[in-house]
Amino acid sequence: MSFLDLTGQTAVVTGAATGIGEAIARRLASAGAAVVIADRDAPAAEATARAIGGDAFAVAVDVTSTESVTAMVDEVLRRRGQIDILVNNAGIGGKAAPIWEQTDEDWQKVIAINLTGVFVCCRAVAPHMRARKYGRIVNIASIAGKEGNPNMTGYSATKAGVIGLTKSLGKELALDGICVNAVTPAVVRTKILEQLTEEQVRYMTERIPMRRTGEPAEIAAIVHFLSSKDCSFVTAQTYDASGGRATY
Numbered sequence: 001m002s003f004l005d006l007t008g009q010t011a012v013v014t015g016a017a018t019g020i021g022e023a024i025a026r027r028l029a030s031a032g033a034a035v036v037i038a039d040r041d042a043p044a045a046e047a048t049a050r051a052i053g054g055d056a057f058a059v060a061v062d063v064t065s066t067e068s069v070t071a072m073v074d075e076v077l078r079r080r081g082q083i084d085i086l087v088n089n090a091g092i093g094g095k096a097a098p099i100w101e102q103t104d105e106d107w108q109k110v111i112a113i114n115l116t117g118v119f120v121c122c123r124a125v126a127p128h129m130r131a132r133k134y135g136r137i138v139n140i141a142s143i144a145g146k147e148g149n150p151n152m153t154g155y156s157a158t159k160a161g162v163i164g165l166t167k168s169l170g171k172e173l174a175l176d177g178i179c180v181n182a183v184t185p186a187v188v189r190t191k192i193l194e195q196l197t198e199e200q201v202r203y204m205t206e207r208i209p210m211r212r213t214g215e216p217a218e219i220a221a222i223v224h225f226l227s228s229k230d231c232s233f234v235t236a237q238t239y240d241a242s243g244g245r246a247t248y
Contacts, residue, residue, distance in 0.1 A: 015090030170236025
């Protein structure tokens with residue numbers, strides 16, 4: 001018996017062209033899933049899908065747009081006939097600045113991508129999963145959503161929102177064979193760090209008992225379990241991947 005096997009399943013991973021999303025897509029594909037690289041950067045998504053190979057394919061999507069997400073879901077169902085796994089990974093760090101230097105546009109942009117995007121994607125796939133009485137939804141939040149990082153009010157607030165959304169949706173879908181969970185990484189070595197100052201990265205790293213950043217593959221390993229049939233009695237939970245930073 002092969003545990004955590006995803007053969008025959010279809011997994012949609014948003015923001016999967018690079019970084020944590022790409023690592024997740026590669027991990028799920030290696031377990032047998034047909035992975036959909038859903039990203040607003042179409043050329044990068046296509047390149048990642050080609051690199052993964054097999055049944056992987058790319059679909060351009062703007063997670064902030066209901067119309068775009070609906071079209072993405074329709075395209076995946078047309079090509080694969082089912083969606084078994086949704087990983088909401090798309091996100092941005094937002095402007096690195098204290099709140100009094102944040103504009104309305106800065107605030108709205110991070111909310112639209114990090115929080116509304118998760119809501120829109122979950123809402124789009126839930127009816128399909130409920131009809132099939134099976135599904136796995138994994139939302140990528142952040143330890144910042146539990147502790148708050150200075151000069152990252154928008155990011156921290158939206159990730160706290162993703163945690164709350166996960167807990168609520170997990171309970172809503174608990175009788176439908178659908179498990180909904182969140183992963184809350186501490187700082188991970190990806191391109192998103194380029195949006196932050198060295199001081200911010202140092203602040204986050206110094207609070208990790210392991211004294212290092214996480215690796216995308218380490219986050220992908222947790223997502224793999226939460227995306228599998230083996231995750232059958234776990235829902236509405238938050239899984240820390242923080243090197244010991246958060247223990248609650």
